[in-house]
Amino acid sequence: MEEELELFDDMTTFELTKEYALQLDQDDRIASFRNRFLFPQKQGIPKTYFLGNSLGLQPVSARLAMAKVLEQWADDGVESFFQGNDPWLNFHGLLVKKLSEIAGAKNSELSIMNQLSVNIHLMLVSFYKPVGKRKKILIESKAFPSDQYAVDSFIKLLGQDPQDILIEVKPSGENQVLQDEDVVAAIHQHADEIALVFIGGINYYTGHVFDMKHITQEGHKIGAMVGFDLAHAIGNIELNLHDWDVDFACWCSYKYLNAGPGAVGAVFVHERHHLDASLKRLTGWWGYKKEDRFLMEDSFVPEPDATGWQLSTPSIFLFACLKASLSIFEEAGWKNILAKQNKMKGWLKFLIDDITSMEEAHVKCLTPDSRGCQVSLFFQENGKIVYDQLTEAGFMVDWREPGVIRLAPVPLYNTFEEVWSFYETLKSILTSSNIKP
Ligand SMILES: Cc1ncc(COP(=O)(O)O)c(C=O)c1O
Incomplete structure (x- = not known):
């Protein structure tokens, strides 16, 4: 199903009509993949689910995938790791093959393991290499709390004071959105002091996509x-982690990858680090060189790729769910998904621009044009009332204090008509008498 990426940067290509939305849906080559997902319902009617940035929807196939593991366990016990037509020991390799295109990584650079906050800790252990004055860690101010807590506690564990180590970059512009220039300026301002730059590829609050290639280049300089x-970012935007020369990355799989609540996470470790014995790491038997793992030797010899960072026996149930979901990505084709994402985000921007241009709306879009599926709308007043009314009308979006509604229509299961209907509903809420300030 591969097709060339269609770019819809020119807003004049869209028309402000429902018919146009319907036409976009008709032209959508991956529209049928919506049927592969289960939608929350209200009195038997599917809700409009725009929360792929929080928890992706359940693939219909997930239940079967879990049931199959239960069956294998019942039928063959531990032998299921090695035998049958789908041995558990093969799961990791299969998953990595499916995920490598989405991450823009070599197979050897991915390890599917643990969950995100745990992996952040593991990566900090390996990639924070202070030398003399070069001991600072640059993070974004108002990073996702878990990132902040992880870095903070890691520094304390090393017997250091976070105030001496952390550089938190704040937005310089008036719209309070951290920009690439802010990060790059901070990198150069503290050029002799920074040991590690660690930020979100997409800011969770504003939905801004950072120029990861540029930030990596400047950090390396x-x-x-x-x-x-x-x-x-994963499963949302195009990533080229290997080519961008990123040192490491980690993510969860329950948002745009639709692998379920608390799904297994993953790390990317660039291949140039795989054999670097100077990198410290926390170790466990599952990271031991595969061919000798069962010799149960005392001293640790890592598998010479990203799986050398694994610690524990894989959670096969979680792998099964991720396998079900990644199979949908594979079938739909990652390039097709990106093409639809591009069109859909252009459509959403076109409609949101129409709303934010209404003087009486008192709403602005926090998300810069460099974005993926997510848009964050800031309401100067009455935001919570708007949110409640959207919820009442069957839209699942999210609310963040002090006045932000985040929504993320995703290409695998949302339609252009749903985006249109959100626009119509929001416009009508904002122009109704009980919302006007
Ligand atoms: C940007 C970011 N970092 C870290 C986390 C924490 O992930 P986990 O709870 O899977 O460790 C989240 C969770 O939503 C997140 O959005």
């Missing part, structure tokens, strides 16, 4: 390691 939290 001053001699720092560069890593990204890709919770909001």
